[in-house]
Amino acid sequence: MSSLLQRRSLRNPSSWNSRKSASFMGPTTLVALLSMVVIVGVLGPWAWAWGWGWAWGWAGVPQGFSLTSKWAHYSLQEALSLVAKNGSVIVCIVSEPYLPFLNNWLISITMQKRQDMVLVIAEDYASLHKVNQLWPGHAVLIPPVLDAEAAHKFGSQGFFNFTARRPSHLLKILELGYSVMYNDVDMVWLADPIPYLLGDHDVYFTDDMTAIKPLNHSHDLPPPGKKGRPYICSCMIFLRPTDRAKLVLKKWIEELQIQPWSKTVKSNDQPAFNWALMKIAKEVDLYLLPQAAFPTGGLYFKNKTWVKETKGKHVIIHNNYIVGFEKKIKRFRDYGLWLVDEHAHESPLGGL
Numbered sequence: 001m002s003s004l005l006q007r008r009s010l011r012n013p014s015s016w017n018s019r020k021s022a023s024f025m026g027p028t029t030l031v032a033l034l035s036m037v038v039i040v041g042v043l044g045p046w047a048w049a050w051g052w053g054w055a056w057g058w059a060g061v062p063q064g065f066s067l068t069s070k071w072a073h074y075s076l077q078e079a080l081s082l083v084a085k086n087g088s089v090i091v092c093i094v095s096e097p098y099l100p101f102l103n104n105w106l107i108s109i110t111m112q113k114r115q116d117m118v119l120v121i122a123e124d125y126a127s128l129h130k131v132n133q134l135w136p137g138h139a140v141l142i143p144p145v146l147d148a149e150a151a152h153k154f155g156s157q158g159f160f161n162f163t164a165r166r167p168s169h170l171l172k173i174l175e176l177g178y179s180v181m182y183n184d185v186d187m188v189w190l191a192d193p194i195p196y197l198l199g200d201h202d203v204y205f206t207d208d209m210t211a212i213k214p215l216n217h218s219h220d221l222p223p224p225g226k227k228g229r230p231y232i233c234s235c236m237i238f239l240r241p242t243d244r245a246k247l248v249l250k251k252w253i254e255e256l257q258i259q260p261w262s263k264t265v266k267s268n269d270q271p272a273f274n275w276a277l278m279k280i281a282k283e284v285d286l287y288l289l290p291q292a293a294f295p296t297g298g299l300y301f302k303n304k305t306w307v308k309e310t311k312g313k314h315v316i317i318h319n320n321y322i323v324g325f326e327k328k329i330k331r332f333r334d335y336g337l338w339l340v341d342e343h344a345h346e347s348p349l350g351g352l
């Protein structure tokens with residue numbers, strides 16, 4: 001009942017007014033009010049706010065009161081149809097502690113005029129509502145909600161649970177028929193990456209290895225390294241909605257289940273992504289993006305000579321090979337990439 005009412009309010013807000021003419025306290029109204037009470041009890045403050053918005057809207061209060069809370073039931077399909085451009089969407093996945101990084105990343109995308117096609121996948125209600133309040137429709141939550149506190153400690157089980165959702169979120173987007181570019185939010189765009197998605201391959205990705213490659217390096221999946229698998233980064237991936245790309249994500253999910261988190265291994269989702277790529281490389285059309293354009297942080301922040309040699313070729317910078325929010329922010333600042341300091345007004349999220 002609740003989702004039905006919610007959907008009606010999203011698709012056709014004027015239906016709230018038409019309900020005014022229904023007889024007060026008819027059986028339908030009673031059921032609706034009862035389910036509202038249940039929602040309020042079960043879902044907490046946001047549902048509470050929504051409930052009042054609904055009740056007031058029904059009573060004829062001007063529409064719009066419920067706008068901050070309607071997002072709780074905003075579906076991925078609705079979000080994609082609003083945000084995607086030309087069948088493609090740029091996504092990131094954030095929980096509340098990552099919001100400053102989200103803002104920084106978004107500023108850099110806005111500078112390349114691609115912000116309209118950004119969809120933020122929120123992993124908690126706080127991020128969902130904050131982003132949608134400032135930038136309506138650009139955040140969606142794919143249930144169920146995770147424990148956000150536990151999610152941001154690198155190497156913890158909470159962090160693993162958080163990252164393990166990545167392939168399943170991406171698969172849902174492909175299954176709805178959209179192409180998707182996924183980015184970690186500790187990235188900064190220096191140029192538009194879309195022209196680099198050449199050809200008609202299924203999956204595009206970047207290497208996380210620091211070893212320097214020639215500018216004309218192969219675009220095939222690199223050979224396995226010391227750990228028996230390649231070191232492709234799960235931080236930046238572009239997928240087309242083909243059966244083969246879906247197969248990569250299904251295999252990734254399968255690999256995560258085969259090698260679940262343990263205290264001794266403290267893995268994240270990247271090894272499983274690499275096992276998956278390696279095992280199905282022959283069945284899928286894969287494309288390794290150029291290193292000079294998409295360098296790992298382990299190269300970009302550590303080899304000034306290389307950075308000078310490849311000047312003008314860099315497209316996305318990833319602030320990895322370093323752990324901790326403060327350290328990442330300091331390093332971005334040192335390199336003039338913490339855009340939040342001077343360009344906050346350019347963000348679609350305002351000052352956040």
Ligand SMILES: *[C@@H]1O[C@H](CO)[C@@H](O)[C@H](O)[C@H]1NC(C)=O
Nearest residue numbers: 085086087088179194200240
């Ligand atoms: C839209 O997508 C098609 C097919 O992928 C592509 O050829 C075209 O350049 C895209 N147009 C824009 C404006 O991005």
Ligand SMILES: *[C@@H]1O[C@H](CO)[C@@H](O)[C@H](O)[C@H]1NC(C)=O
Nearest residue numbers: 146147150151157158159161
């Ligand atoms: C992670 O997920 C597992 C399995 O779904 C669950 O048992 C565990 O409580 C979760 N841990 C955290 C910290 O979210």
Ligand SMILES: *[C@@H]1O[C@H](CO)[C@@H](O)[C@H](O)[C@H]1NC(C)=O
Nearest residue numbers: 213214215216217218219220
């Ligand atoms: C890259 O260029 C070098 C020298 O021009 C050539 O020997 C090599 O075969 C090229 N590699 C690829 C993968 O095209």
Ligand SMILES: *[C@@H]1O[C@H](CO)[C@@H](O)[C@H](O)[C@H]1NC(C)=O
Nearest residue numbers: 210212303304305306307309
């Ligand atoms: C740094 O980059 C330069 C230029 O590409 C290269 O010759 C050198 O070997 C690199 N240094 C390290 C430590 O990788």
